[in-house]
Amino acid sequence: xxxxxxxxxxxxxxxxxxxxxxxxxxDFQATTMFWYRQFPKQSLxxxxxxxxxxxxxxxxxxxxxxxxxxxxxxxLSTLTVTSAHPEDSSFYICSASRLAGxxxxxxxxxxxxx
Amino acid sequence: RKEVxxxxxxxxxxxxxxxxxxxxxxxSASQSFFWYRQDCRKEPKLLMSVYSSGNEDGRFxxxxxxxxxxxxxxxxxxxxxxxxxxxxxxxxxxxxxxxxTFGSGTQLTVLP
Numbered sequence: 001x002x003x004x005x006x007x008x009x010x011x012x013x014x015x016x017x018x019x020x021x022x023x024x025x026x027d028f029q030a031t032t033m034f035w036y037r038q039f040p041k042q043s044l045x046x047x048x049x050x051x052x053x054x055x056x057x058x059x060x061x062x063x064x065x066x067x068x069x070x071x072x073x074x075x076l077s078t079l080t081v082t083s084a085h086p087e088d089s090s091f092y093i094c095s096a097s098r099l100a101g102x103x104x105x106x107x108x109x110x111x112x113x114x
Numbered sequence: 115r116k117e118v119x120x121x122x123x124x125x126x127x128x129x130x131x132x133x134x135x136x137x138x139x140x141x142s143a144s145q146s147f148f149w150y151r152q153d154c155r156k157e158p159k160l161l162m163s164v165y166s167s168g169n170e171d172g173r174f175x176x177x178x179x180x181x182x183x184x185x186x187x188x189x190x191x192x193x194x195x196x197x198x199x200x201x202x203x204x205x206x207x208x209x210x211x212x213x214x215t216f217g218s219g220t221q222l223t224v225l226p
Contacts, residue, residue, distance in 0.1 A: 034213065042218065043201065043216045043218040043219055044216045046213055091155075093157050102160060102163070103160075105159070107157050108157045
């Protein structure tokens with residue numbers, strides 16, 4: 001089956017620092033990747049859609065200058081949380097889409113900002 | 115109104131029981147429908163797609179009613195390993211747009 005990896009799986013950082021999260025599709029090419037955020041006991045909320053070679057499309061209420069997305073190749077998308085603050089602490093999950101429309105999720109990155 | 119609404123749960127059922135989850139979606143133009151399961155502190159994993167004619171995968175049966183904008187998941191002969199949160203997921207736009215909208219999930223605990 002389709003495998004998506006994320007790195008790191010967890011990170012703890014100080015307020016004000018930037019954190020980069022990588023999402024890779026390991027056995028298929030993904031023209032589209034998605035970034036989600038999930039707070040405790042809540043559902044996944046789509047943050048942005050990342051298309052290879054073009055700018056990401058952000059959902060309403062998500063600051064594009066704060067959450068930088070780069071989708072440089074068909075197998076790699078990165079999310080950088082800039083100047084992270086405690087309210088950015090969350091579970092960040094990426095997914096990669098195949099042509100059939102199914103999405104396969106990475107294992108997630110748990111971010112804690114102190 | 116939320117785009118995807120699910121039974122609030124939680125559902126606590128004995129092993130071997132049959133349990134059903136319901137879901138409604140607001141966008142009548144939605145094209146694709148899925149059930150995902152999510153274990154605690156893990157990523158969602160695709161359980162099954164939902165087709166117009168209804169579909170079955172082992173102990174799991176999914177139904178779609180487009181007229182009522184309603185989706186269901188039936189789990190027969192529940193196992194302890196079925197304990198998880200079940201997410202009703204809809205692709206509201208279809209076509210080349212593959213964004214998914216997630217319901218808030220229904221928690222299932224299967225008891226020994």
